[in-house]
Amino acid sequence: MSWDVSQARGFPTVYGRGLLPPLVAELGPWAAVVQPEPWAVVAPTLEHPPAVVVEAGDLSPAHLDGLAAALPAVDAIVGIGGGTAMDTAKWLHWRRRIPLHQVPSLPSVNACFTRMTALRDDGGVRYEGDAVPEQVLVDLGLMGAAPPELVRGGIGDVLSCHTARADWELAALAGHQQPPLSHPWDDGEAAMSLAYLDELEALAPLLAAGDDDGLRRLMECHRDIGWRCHHLGHARFEEGSEHFLAYAFEHVTGRTIMHGELVTLGVLVMSTLQDNDPARPRRIADAAGTRTRLDELGVGWDEVAAALRQLPGFVREQGLWWSVAHELVVDDAVLAAAHAALHPDR
Numbered sequence: 001m002s003w004d005v006s007q008a009r010g011f012p013t014v015y016g017r018g019l020l021p022p023l024v025a026e027l028g029p030w031a032a033v034v035q036p037e038p039w040a041v042v043a044p045t046l047e048h049p050p051a052v053v054v055e056a057g058d059l060s061p062a063h064l065d066g067l068a069a070a071l072p073a074v075d076a077i078v079g080i081g082g083g084t085a086m087d088t089a090k091w092l093h094w095r096r097r098i099p100l101h102q103v104p105s106l107p108s109v110n111a112c113f114t115r116m117t118a119l120r121d122d123g124g125v126r127y128e129g130d131a132v133p134e135q136v137l138v139d140l141g142l143m144g145a146a147p148p149e150l151v152r153g154g155i156g157d158v159l160s161c162h163t164a165r166a167d168w169e170l171a172a173l174a175g176h177q178q179p180p181l182s183h184p185w186d187d188g189e190a191a192m193s194l195a196y197l198d199e200l201e202a203l204a205p206l207l208a209a210g211d212d213d214g215l216r217r218l219m220e221c222h223r224d225i226g227w228r229c230h231h232l233g234h235a236r237f238e239e240g241s242e243h244f245l246a247y248a249f250e251h252v253t254g255r256t257i258m259h260g261e262l263v264t265l266g267v268l269v270m271s272t273l274q275d276n277d278p279a280r281p282r283r284i285a286d287a288a289g290t291r292t293r294l295d296e297l298g299v300g301w302d303e304v305a306a307a308l309r310q311l312p313g314f315v316r317e318q319g320l321w322w323s324v325a326h327e328l329v330v331d332d333a334v335l336a337a338a339h340a341a342l343h344p345d346r
């Protein structure tokens with residue numbers, strides 16, 4: 001099955017440069033939901049500043065509901081930043097029924113193209129809410145101003161299709177189809193996982209080179225994946241044990257790193273443990289220039305090992321979809337294989 005970017009469906013999306021000033025010039029009083037770095041880039045360009053600036057960070061439901069209650073009456077909410085800003089803006093829109101515009105500053109996650117907010121709750125992640133923006137403005141100048149390594153980390157939520165598809169198939173073959181453990185296997189939808197991988201492999205060198213077309217094509221993958229999650233009612237083709245390892249890492253360490261980079265580490269480890277062509281995601285990550293060395297990412301091997309040891313218990317406690325993680329026995333051989341996946345001889 002082939003896929004071309006013109007098939008991307010879902011939210012109205014505009015690509016260009018300098019998109020935010022003309023948008024907000026048309027708005028009445030508006031609220032900016034931001035992360036500090038992109039906000040510092042765009043704030044000086046605005047002739048019509050926001051009535052209120054909400055800084056995104058904490059994604060616990062209690063904190064988000066506090067923000068929603070405190071938000072003054074405005075005509076529009078504009079999310080500006082990475083996934084945390086997108087998810088916070090979606091929650092405020094959903095709770096307050098105020099029109100939403102999203103301006104992602106990184107091609108890092110599909111949060112601007114998904115309808116639910118990824119809450120951090122009870123030591124795990126759950127999805128709630130329903131937000132459809134008026135439009136998503138992809139400002140290639142704003143993304144170009146971001147540190148290149150964060151742009152290149154944006155492959156994670158597409159690369160995850162590689163391991164997620166295999167987990168979905170494993171669950172189907174093992175008979176774990178019944179809710180809440182899994183969702184029915186679908187040949188066509190699962191084949192799309194591989195089509196996204198093909199597109200990612202094709203665009204990876206463009207992303208490494210800082211080419212606008214690489215950014216646009218990556219965002220179109222995120223857009224199509226976000227639409228497909230909604231259409232299917234689940235994300236099995238895109239979310240599996242690589243995400244579960246990322247969540248276990250956050251749970252065990254009490255911290256996180258950039259989502260796309262953390263998920264990329266998860267794909268490299270879990271594709272190895274699935275015995276699922278781990279050379280392919282390694283090749284794509286290297287071609288995109290994505291950081292995967294633990295020292296570059298400020299991650300200790302002991303942290304990854306601790307997350308792996310917790311993983312089989314974690315996925316059961318959290319009721320996550322059936323995956324290779326559920327029956328994993330994390331012995332010395334598994335730890336050695338995971339270590340080797342993250343420390344290739346290059």
Ligand SMILES: [Zn+2]
Binds near residue numbers: 243
């Ligand atoms: Zn993700």
